[in-house]
Amino acid sequence: MGRDTRHEAIIHLISKMREVSVQYLVERFGVSEATIRKDLTFLEEMGYLVRTHGGAILAEDRNQEVPLPQRESRNLEEKLAIVARAREFIHEGDTIFIDSGSTCRLLAREVRDMTIRVICHSLGVYEELKAAPNLSLFGLGGSYRKDAESFIGPIAVDNLKYFQIQTCFIGAASFNEKGIFAAQNIIEAQLKSEVLAASQRRIILADHTKYNTFGFSVFARPGDFDILITDRGFQGRDTLTALGIEVVMA
Template identity: 50%
Template sequence: MIHIPRHAEILKLLSLLRTVSVGDFAQRLEVSEVTIRKDLAQLEEMGCLIRTRGGAQIAEDTRILKTIEVRQRERIEFKRSIARKARDLIREGETIYLDAGSTCLLLAKELGGINLRVVTNSIDVMVVLSAFPEISLISLGGSYRREAGSFVGPMAIEALRMLHIETCFLGTTGFSSRGIFSSQNLIEAQLKQKVLEVSKRRVVLADSAKFGREAFSIFARAGDVDVLISDSDFAHEKELRALGIEVVAADHP
């Protein structure tokens, strides 16, 4: 989940000290190191900082803190609008997959009152959906990635081999005009690939800020994704539609 006040404090510390360790963040902000690692992963995804071994360092564009705070709030609203648009694609009674990540978590919060079967590898998504009695919840096992709050690895992949997913919703660290979708983590990318294999309709949720980013591990290319839902600022629909990807623009927040 995104916690704006704490994220702002993290960026303030980095603007003053340039480089800060996970332990120092945890002590100053009075939260666990696990929580800090998740915060740093989210802020790196936004382009606000660069994670280092054991901590983080400032990114060049974090010097103007007010601008960063505004951008964070805007991105959350964009992600909410994407989540609401994604909800419109879900049909009563179907089986869907929800990925780990902030936009999929926002989508989970929109699912109350719908009769669904939901498969997920995200602890945060599980917690949200456990409050909805009309949803049948299936959790993938596997190795737990604390920084992402997700289960990954061979056990999770093996569990997917036994399932048929009607619609999957995946997040991405970056995507390009060539229809390449990528993740920072190789093990996460491998799981996403398997999800795509067992899903009939494949949907990626990505705000426009992620366009043009190329992360380490490619998990999908043109032909592997049916639908991209992005925000109203996304201006490269033609390139992706030419590759056979349906592009859906969420309403402006």
């Protein structure tokens, strides 16, 4: 196994297990302890993990680690308003990207009757759209993260090069008055950032409860996206508009 393949495998393991030991990785990959330590050092420098005594843990904000099924029932009325507004930005024949997360899954449910192409990395989005009769569905692949029900990592990022995206819809774990949007961990943030860079029109979906909460891994700042769609409970519209961000209230 080459170094890059091993790095991808380590990312997959740590995204699934949250914590791994050097000894476990040595036995898993049949390489020396020195090699594994070099791998972990490299992946820490890339932001994927944090070294610990004898191993590593996933670099993420554990304060936001809430299982997806629990998140889906929170602020449901606001999320439904957001996705109804988001649908207005989608037209028949479009090619769009739908991110992972509870709001994005609701958006997938909203577009099932459309004749469009959807690129996704979320199992939940796939489940919503797999039987849609007139819709073409494309998956990015990658390492599966069970609690987020999504595929992430270098494979997912690399596969973006095969698509031209007209409009992307990205979820956020948090955002603040400086127009900084964040994800739960660096692996998710990297994919979101790459999708934004690959898309012609870039839309972030976030309800008001995400505002001015701490975010661990930044994926967007003002200028990195075009529109924020949020609900009418959001109190920071003037603040973000002053930064040049178009805020659409749902």
